[in-house]
């Protein structure tokens with residue numbers, strides 16, 4: 001999302017856009033981005049320094065962390081970034097001993113446009129769930145035969161693993177694991 005700095009003023013401008021995931025170089029391991037990314041950003045300029053605040057949302061297809069089935073998730077995030085030039089007001093203040101930075105990310109730009117693509121991509125990637133589930137009570141895959149247990153029982157003995165530990169505990173006397 002490129003914005004011509006000359007088109008901006010101190011009065012905040014709200015911009016909307018829809019971008020293909022490819023345009024934003026939106027990629028992540030085991031995630032498929034097929035839907036466009038909706039962006040709404042409010043951008044204002046103080047001389048050469050540009051402040052952008054916005055929201056981005058899209059959908060992605062991820063793997064359920066238990067059964068590996070495809071799950072569609074809604075992703076939404078917010079971003080706030082400051083774009084400054086090496087000679088602008090902000091950079092000058094940065095060199096001042098009383099300078100206290102804000103919360104925003106600071107990016108240097110040198111062309112006549114600022115590009116919000118990095119911020120949009122980051123906020124979408126941060127919205128990805130760490131352990132996505134196809135449903136809260138997903139039964140997952142059977143560790144023995146690999147069958148998806150959401151589709152029904154597989155007939156494997158549920159307690160096979162517990163039996164093994166019980167046998168081991170019977171063989172190894174307590175306190176032997178301390179070395």
Ligand SMILES: [Zn+2]
Nearest residue numbers: 064067134138
């Ligand atoms: Zn699942």
Ligand SMILES: [Zn+2]
Nearest residue numbers: 142145154156
């Ligand atoms: Zn099984």
